[in-house]
């Protein structure tokens with residue numbers, strides 16, 4: 095049977111190389127694009143998700159169209175990040191390994207430029223580059239693009255998002271007018287359309303799957319928790335999935351580092367990846383992740399862009415991305431090459447609207463999932479252990495010598511007793527940690543104790559800085575929503591909405607904050623207000639005998655020992671479970687389960703963590719081609 099890649103028009107040398115990589119049949123995008131691109135006469139726009147086999151879709155035709163007898167650059171591939179640049183280069187080198195005199199060079203920031211210049215001087219046909227470093231090299235007049243026949247703009251939406259528009263213009267102006275441009279993008283915002291219009295002449299357009307449709311292999315789930323429970327929720331998700339191999343996305347470098355550090359402290363096999371790490375640190379982190387010596391990679395959007403690690407089981411959105419379109423890129427880290435994956439969003443009740451927006455944009459439904467109970471986790475872990483025991487490879491030669499002594503130790507125990515004891519070894523640890531674990535699920539509309547993402551910062555009875563916290567004898571039983579309450583306060587207090595801070599809607603009463611300098615005005619305004627025949631009363635919070643009377647206090651607090659998650663409990667060896675009620679991480683109001691080494695579950699893969707060289711804060715260097723938090727302005731915000 096003729097190889098299907100050959101049927102598409104790919105030559106034997108390249109077909110054999112992709113066969114060695116295990117590519118047996120072309121992916122849909124390859125099937126559609128290869129014949130079109132092989133003609134070499136058209137501009138091309140491919141709307142394709144990451145992980146669909148894009149690189150071969152343009153890479154294989156390029157190899158057929160380039161004259162490898164010449165040593166001049168004939169193809170230029172621009173991509174947003176160093177990681178992607180290295181991946182594409184590596185793929186192209188693999189595809190062309192049987193092609194005589196094929197030379198591919200990777201040009202990216204943060205690496206030795208001299209080496210890159212040397213490679214260029216020696217003669218290359220394909221240049222794979224991030225825009226910043228490429229411009230640098232062009233500026234040094236170290237490259238001649240006069241023979242370029244093809245330019246590929248890969249992940250065009252990301253390049254624009256990172257502010258590379260001008261750089262791309264400058265680079266393309268050094269290439270011949272009659273070159274063909276092939277553009278690939280996961281999404282097609284107006285800016286990408288504009289590029290297609292400016293740079294291309296009647297391009298052939300292919301959409302793999304429906305426009306903006308997420309990868310069909312990815313399921314999307316969301317969990318609603320209170321802001322301060324996010325970290326505990328993350329841990330619970332991880333613990334409920336003993337074989338998890340995940341990328342966890344945070345919004346900022348600081349959060350990334352922070353979450354990773356806490357996970358490491360809690361005994362998880364995790365590490366951070368963000369732009370403040372040195373190149374060496376990033377490489378080391380990625381290598382550990384790729385080799386599966388790490389279970390959880392905590393990353394920023396930019397750092398994780400383009401990462402192609404096979405077998406990622408979950409993508410966890412610890413925070414939703416700022417730009418809606420980043421979600422596609424994040425979730426694209428899983429469900430790659432035909433495998434299935436789950437993309438999870440941990441959100442607070444105010445973010446449900448964003449989920450609906452995502453559903454509309456990617457055209458897929460998100461499942462509202464419930465965080466498992468502590469008992470569920472214990473059960474799952476127990477059976478994962480049982481499964482492992484069942485499947486473990488027994489080294490007969492080594493273990494046999496100990497069997498008589500072991501049998502002797504167990505001689506008074508029945509088989510069932512022995513099993514119970516083995517199982518209990520791990521199970522007790524989980525049970526100890528999780529037996530009193532609280533329900534972390536929050537209902538829609540339940541935003542008790544939240545102010546923004548990180549929980550309320552002001553202490554009990556106090557308003558946030560610059561705000562006075564007030565009590566009002568109306569609440570949700572009076573059928574007030576927060577919006578209603580806001581209007582009620584503004585109308586009666588005769589103040590603007592922007593002067594109102596947090597609103598904590600309770601049952602028969604509520605708390606709200608107003609800017610200090612309008613507090614008196616509000617008192618004045620509410621002097622003789624009635625609601626449903628009842629006089630409305632406002633008091634300074636803390637003055638009120640009612641505050642905290644019975645109900646849990648507003649504002650991110652949970653009192654130690656008062657139910658909840660065993661605030662007082664501290665088991666030996668570093669303290670399992672929640673470390674003392676009310677402990678907070680710097681800058682946040684998040685409650686954390688798990689103490690140092692005690693509660694968290696270690697490295698279920700059975701591999702030990704290696705040195706933590708990659709865990710440190712890093713040098714603060716910013717590598718080219720990897721601008722963290724690039725312009726972003728043109729992207730669609732929530």
Ligand code: AMP
Nearest residue numbers: 117119120121144145146147148149431
């Ligand atoms: P890409 O979208 O180019 O990043 O590719 C995603 C993953 O799919 C990479 O790991 C590729 O090696 C793999 N891949 C690409 N094409 C094929 C194919 N035809 N058969 C199997 N795997 C493929």
